[in-house]
Amino acid sequence: MFDTMxxxxxxxxxCGTxxxxxxxxxxxxxxxxGGGDHGEDHAQGYVIEVPEAGDGEPAEEVVTVSFEEAFAVADASAGEGVFRNCRACHALDDGVNGVGPHLYDVVGRDVAAVGDYAYSGALVEAADVWSEEELYAFLEDPAGYAPGTKMSYSGLSDPADRADLIAYLATNPGS
Structure with a gap:
């Protein structure tokens, strides 16, 4: 069976394998x-220019706008445009809830005041009344304001947009 061949x-x-x-x-x-000697340094294929820290233009400063400054120049008509972001989950009509509670008369209303909506416990513990200042802080970062809130929206980073939206909500009937 096993012969020489x-x-x-x-x-x-x-051996062939x-x-x-x-x-x-x-x-x-x-x-x-790249072939050649493995001990020599090889030039980079391309170079990305990275400005040195402290060289060139100074870094932009982060400007924090207080609620009072933003609300002093708030424009309710501009807030109507910002409300388009909210319209997917909230309604302005009294008693009409969507994914979120209705926002009819929300400015100055008690938190968790809509009886037929199940609020998250985190939001109920965060504040008592939706004052303009509380809404301003909540709209900046809902998850940071009330960790565990059901609102999954990431927030409005622009202080002017937040102030405009609050001014628009305050001018709705019933507010």
Missing amino acids: TMTKALGGV LLVFLLGGWAAEAIYS
């Missing part, structure tokens, strides 16, 4: 290393 074929097959892997390894090394 079978043993020779098997040994030749193993090893030779193919050895040559494949050399070819891959030549392709990916």
Whole structure:
């Protein structure tokens, strides 16, 4: 069964396979290393310019706008445009709840005052009344204001948009 010819074929097959892997390894090394001496440093393919810290233009300062400053120049008509973000989950009509509670008469209303809406416990613990200041803080970062709130909206980063929206909500009938 095992004669010399079978043993020779098997040994030749193993040696041939090893030779193919050895040559494949050399070819891959030549392709990916760029060939040449492995001890020398290779130039980068491309360079990304990164400005040094302190060189060039100064970094932009983050300006924090207080509620009073933002609300002093609030525009209710501009807030109507901002309300489009809210319209997907909230309604302005009294008693019409969507994913979120209705916002009819929300400014000055007690938190969790809509009886037929199930509020999250985190929101109920965060404030007592939706004053303009409380709404301003909540709309900036709902999850940061009331961790665990059901409101998944990331918030309004622009202080002017928040103030405009609150001014618009305050001018709705019943507010």
